[in-house]
Amino acid sequence: MTTDAGGIVGEFLSLKESTDADVLAMQCGDFYEFFADDAELVADELDLKVSQKSSHGSSYPMAGVPLSELTPYLTALVERGYRVAVAEQYETDDGHAREIERVVSPGTVVDPDGAEARYLAAVEHEANADGDPWGVAFAEVTTGRFHAAAVSDLDDVRAELHRFSPVELLPGPGVREDDARLADLRDSTDARLTLHEAEAFAPGRARHRLGDHFGQQALGAVGLDADPAVAAAGAVLHYVEETGAGVLASMTRLGGLDPGGRVALDATTQRNLELIETMQGDSTGTLLSTLDHTETAAGTRLLREWLTRPQRDRAELERRGAAVAAFAGAALARDRLLDALDGTADLERLAARATSGSAGPRDLVAVRSALGRLPELAAAIDGTDLADSPVPDVLARPDQAAARDLHDELREALAEEPPGSIAGDGGVIARGYNEELDELVAEYEEAVEWLDTLAEREKRRHGLSHVSVDRNKTDGYYIQVGKSVAGQVPEHYREIKTLKNSKRFVTEELEERERAVLRMEERREDLERRIFEEVRERVAGEAELLQDVGRALAELDVLAALGHHAATNDWTRPEFTDDDELRIEAGRHPVVEQTTDFVPNDLDMDRERGFLIVTGPNMSGKSTYMRQCALIALLAQTGSFVPADAATLPLVDGIYTRVGALDELAQGRSTFMVEMQELSNILHSATEDSLVILDEVGRGTATYDGISIAWAATEYLHNEVRAKTLFATHYHELTALAEHLPRVANVHVAAEERDGDVTFLRRVREGPTDRSYGVHVADLAGVPGPVVGRADDVLDRLREEKAIEAKGSGGGDEDAGGTTQAVFDLSAGQFAGAGGGDGDRGDDGGETGRDETGGTFAAHAGNGAAATSAVAESERDPAVEEVLTALRGTDLTEMSPVELMATVQEWQDRLDDE
Numbered sequence: 001m002t003t004d005a006g007g008i009v010g011e012f013l014s015l016k017e018s019t020d021a022d023v024l025a026m027q028c029g030d031f032y033e034f035f036a037d038d039a040e041l042v043a044d045e046l047d048l049k050v051s052q053k054s055s056h057g058s059s060y061p062m063a064g065v066p067l068s069e070l071t072p073y074l075t076a077l078v079e080r081g082y083r084v085a086v087a088e089q090y091e092t093d094d095g096h097a098r099e100i101e102r103v104v105s106p107g108t109v110v111d112p113d114g115a116e117a118r119y120l121a122a123v124e125h126e127a128n129a130d131g132d133p134w135g136v137a138f139a140e141v142t143t144g145r146f147h148a149a150a151v152s153d154l155d156d157v158r159a160e161l162h163r164f165s166p167v168e169l170l171p172g173p174g175v176r177e178d179d180a181r182l183a184d185l186r187d188s189t190d191a192r193l194t195l196h197e198a199e200a201f202a203p204g205r206a207r208h209r210l211g212d213h214f215g216q217q218a219l220g221a222v223g224l225d226a227d228p229a230v231a232a233a234g235a236v237l238h239y240v241e242e243t244g245a246g247v248l249a250s251m252t253r254l255g256g257l258d259p260g261g262r263v264a265l266d267a268t269t270q271r272n273l274e275l276i277e278t279m280q281g282d283s284t285g286t287l288l289s290t291l292d293h294t295e296t297a298a299g300t301r302l303l304r305e306w307l308t309r310p311q312r313d314r315a316e317l318e319r320r321g322a323a324v325a326a327f328a329g330a331a332l333a334r335d336r337l338l339d340a341l342d343g344t345a346d347l348e349r350l351a352a353r354a355t356s357g358s359a360g361p362r363d364l365v366a367v368r369s370a371l372g373r374l375p376e377l378a379a380a381i382d383g384t385d386l387a388d389s390p391v392p393d394v395l396a397r398p399d400q401a402a403a404r405d406l407h408d409e410l411r412e413a414l415a416e417e418p419p420g421s422i423a424g425d426g427g428v429i430a431r432g433y434n435e436e437l438d439e440l441v442a443e444y445e446e447a448v449e450w451l452d453t454l455a456e457r458e459k460r461r462h463g464l465s466h467v468s469v470d471r472n473k474t475d476g477y478y479i480q481v482g483k484s485v486a487g488q489v490p491e492h493y494r495e496i497k498t499l500k501n502s503k504r505f506v507t508e509e510l511e512e513r514e515r516a517v518l519r520m521e522e523r524r525e526d527l528e529r530r531i532f533e534e535v536r537e538r539v540a541g542e543a544e545l546l547q548d549v550g551r552a553l554a555e556l557d558v559l560a561a562l563g564h565h566a567a568t569n570d571w572t573r574p575e576f577t578d579d580d581e582l583r584i585e586a587g588r589h590p591v592v593e594q595t596t597d598f599v600p601n602d603l604d605m606d607r608e609r610g611f612l613i614v615t616g617p618n619m620s621g622k623s624t625y626m627r628q629c630a631l632i633a634l635l636a637q638t639g640s641f642v643p644a645d646a647a648t649l650p651l652v653d654g655i656y657t658r659v660g661a662l663d664e665l666a667q668g669r670s671t672f673m674v675e676m677q678e679l680s681n682i683l684h685s686a687t688e689d690s691l692v693i694l695d696e697v698g699r700g701t702a703t704y705d706g707i708s709i710a711w712a713a714t715e716y717l718h719n720e721v722r723a724k725t726l727f728a729t730h731y732h733e734l735t736a737l738a739e740h741l742p743r744v745a746n747v748h749v750a751a752e753e754r755d756g757d758v759t760f761l762r763r764v765r766e767g768p769t770d771r772s773y774g775v776h777v778a779d780l781a782g783v784p785g786p787v788v789g790r791a792d793d794v795l796d797r798l799r800e801e802k803a804i805e806a807k808g809s810g811g812g813d814e815d816a817g818g819t820t821q822a823v824f825d826l827s828a829g830q831f832a833g834a835g836g837g838d839g840d841r842g843d844d845g846g847e848t849g850r851d852e853t854g855g856t857f858a859a860h861a862g863n864g865a866a867a868t869s870a871v872a873e874s875e876r877d878p879a880v881e882e883v884l885t886a887l888r889g890t891d892l893t894e895m896s897p898v899e900l901m902a903t904v905q906e907w908q909d910r911l912d913d914e
């Protein structure tokens with residue numbers, strides 16, 4: 001022992017030393033106690049009271065929670081990211097001992113109530129791996145889901161982390177050994193990082209462990225053979241086993257990450273398209289929240305999974321589409337089915353609770369009632385339009401007979417509405433299930449009946465009024481007699497207590513009956529517990545069945561929800577084509593159309609027209625249009641209907657987006673760097689079958705850089721990648737590309753300008769737009785009137801290629817006529833000093849920029865010297881002009897040094913004469 005403290009605190013501190021958990025909860029009788037630093041921490045986090053515990057001359061902070069209340073406290077601590085070790089007390093020959101039984105961590109806490117999936121993840125990297133160098137594994141202890149795969153780069157890892165959003169992550173030794181890699185991983189997730197022992201990641205051991213648990217064939221079946229992937233999966237399994245909540249058994253199946261082939265959808269794109277979270281981090285106003293008409297938590301989970309993992313498997317998409325169509329067309333049956341699903345328990349999670357031994361009587365009743373819904377669901381489908389669709393197959397997937405058997409057994413075994421726990425008054429197990437219990441209960445009830453009627457009998461027998469028989473913790477059973485008649489009690493009454501208005505008595509017979517009742521209660525509780533545990537074991541043995549049923553119900557829920565949304569929002573079933581056509585008629589944005597009077601737009605792309613440059617004023621609707629196109633493609637490949645009058649789409653292999661990023665600014669990363677990283681990722685990853693959305697490229701740098709990059713990226717995407725691309729840009733120069741690159745076409749989002757006012761039409765039309773209406777947006781944004789007026793003025797002059805006077809202060813007084821300090825001359829492309837001012841343009845200068853019409857200007861440093869140096873040729877002194885002409889005409893090779901000196905002398909004299 002490494003501590004001076006002895007006694008209970010010493011025991012606590014030495015147990016704490018033996019674990020790497022952040023906090024230890026140690027059972028002491030009826031409480032779980034926290035001592036020393038842990039007490040302070042827990043008190044701080046959970047608002048517990050701290051007291052002081054003296055031990056061997058020192059005093060230690062102490063905080064505690066009653067045994068029965070540990071779970072909510074544990075959950076709260078774990079939700080705050082702590083790992084908590086729980087030490088249980090057990091009897092030994094010479095008293096008590098305590099041992100750490102489990103460590104509860106964010107990824108291994110069994111939380112049946114939460115709707116959110118709580119994934120535990122592991123990521124490993126191995127530079128010299130045969131295949132892909134990264135391995136990822138995700139497990140959800142409460143539903144038993146387990147997925148693992150090898151992926152090729154950090155971007156893929158990020159995309160998976162975004163999709164599963166784990167709560168706890170185990171970085172493998174190959175990640176930990178490289179600080180930058182670990183930092184990258186840390187930046188990619190909100191999960192708590194737990195440094196689990198490196199040996200758990202050793203591929204040999206990991207493979208062995210996985211084979212033992214899932215069966216040797218399972219690894220091959222999901223193609224799990226790369227070392228990093230095996231290491232990650234093995235480590236997750238090891239960690240779940242170690243932390244020992246007993247949930248390992250709920251993990252019945254090993255899955256890959258993309259069984260049917262999925263659409264690449266990186267984390268950036270998931271965010272840009274606001275699938276699960278908006279760009280601002282809200283969960284409302286997302287695609288998920290818009291579509292989520294599901295009735296169950298499992299349904300929400302599955303919908304989220306579908307949206308973030310679109311499919312490329314045409315047969316699967318046709319199956320889902322047909323089911324959604326059936327639900328869309330059968331409103332009554334749909335409502336009936338959704339009603340039947342309403343309130344069904346989360347079977348996947350309950351299975352995990354059963355296998356971990358934490359399921360209580362009400363959990364098993366929830367299992368029973370969920371299983372009991374199956375016939376009702378079948379009835380909702382039978383004889384309706386749903387019957388001829390793939391819907392009945394979904395329900396038929398789990399083993400119906402086994403589900404019925406389990407349901408019947410639970411009905412026989414468990415009371416209709418059992419109490420929450422076994423301890424107490426019994427009543428968990430149904431009558432007629434166990435003979436021994438039935439007999440015991442009958443006997444018990446008889447004894448209770450005797451006690452219940454005792455007061456009446458005593459009144460009659462001894463002529464007493466004011467008699468009652470009751471029971472409490474300290475006195476046990478007693479006969480209570482009113483003070484007024486207390487003197488008349490018979491001899492054999494033994495007084496045990498005097499109260500204000502009454503006295504309490506016991507008799508020998510009563511005491512004997514009481515002992516009998518207590519014995520029976522104890523026996524009944526033991527027996528009920530034993531029977532209940534058997535029933536729970538039986539349910540745990542059916543974990544796989546429960547997961548199957550749970551998933552089938554979730555799928556019905558999602559299909560019905562999608563059908564509901566399609567029917568109530570006029571969505572249409574998309575068609576898939578192999579002809580490389582992408583045609584959307586009257587498409588809408590699925591989220592924006594909910595709150596706006598939305599103007600629908602078409603999209604027409606095919607082999608000959610695969611790259612659209614989208615121009616239009618700011619705020620006209622370019623982003624919305626492009627996102628709606630991407631979302632329609634994505635929805636189609638989740639099996640959903642789409643917001644359009646008609647849609648014909650190819651099956652895309654990836655959706656890539658680059659959208660002006662707000663949040664990266666907040667993260668302090670250079671936006672331009674991020675922009676280029678995203679562009680680079682797209683140019684590397686997209687293929688001919690991908691859909692690419694670029695919302696401005698090159699904005700984060702100087703204009704010429706920006707145009708050059710946008711131009712080159714367009715050429716590359718068009719010529720090499722050949723991905724279907726929508727590219728919104730404010731560089732009007734790019735619209736010229738349509739004349740040179742055969743598959744490029746221009747479209748613009750139209751706006752109308754009349755009498756200086758701009759009306760946004762929200763209509764996408766062929767051809768480029770002619771101007772950008774930026775000044776109008778400045779006006780909308782509340783830029784002061786004089787600035788807007790002046791900007792209009794400047795714009796007009798630029799369009800007319802006229803010189804613009806730069807208004808400036810520079811000490812000049814506007815009214816006194818000294819207002820013009822410099823003139824911008826479009827034809828010369830320069831500023832010229834004029835009017836005798838100091839040339840201060842009030843500009844920070846030194847940049848180049850572009851105007852709307854394509855004219856170029858060079859803005860020089862805004863001081864007097866610069867303005868002078870920029871004097872236009874036409875305004876120079878004739879003598880200077882002459883000297884310059886002579887200088888230009890001088891051929892140095894034809895002159896001797898002496899001649900040269902003479903000539904220079906002559907020039908100097910001429911200039912001096914001036």
Ligand code: ADP
Pocket residue numbers: 592596597598599600616617618619620621622623624625762
């Ligand atoms: P841009 O990308 O051209 O700057 P946005 O796509 O951000 O413009 O759209 C600007 C605003 O117009 C948004 O508030 C959006 O909701 C609205 N909007 C865009 N397209 C439509 C449409 N087709 N129908 C109705 N409102 C639209």
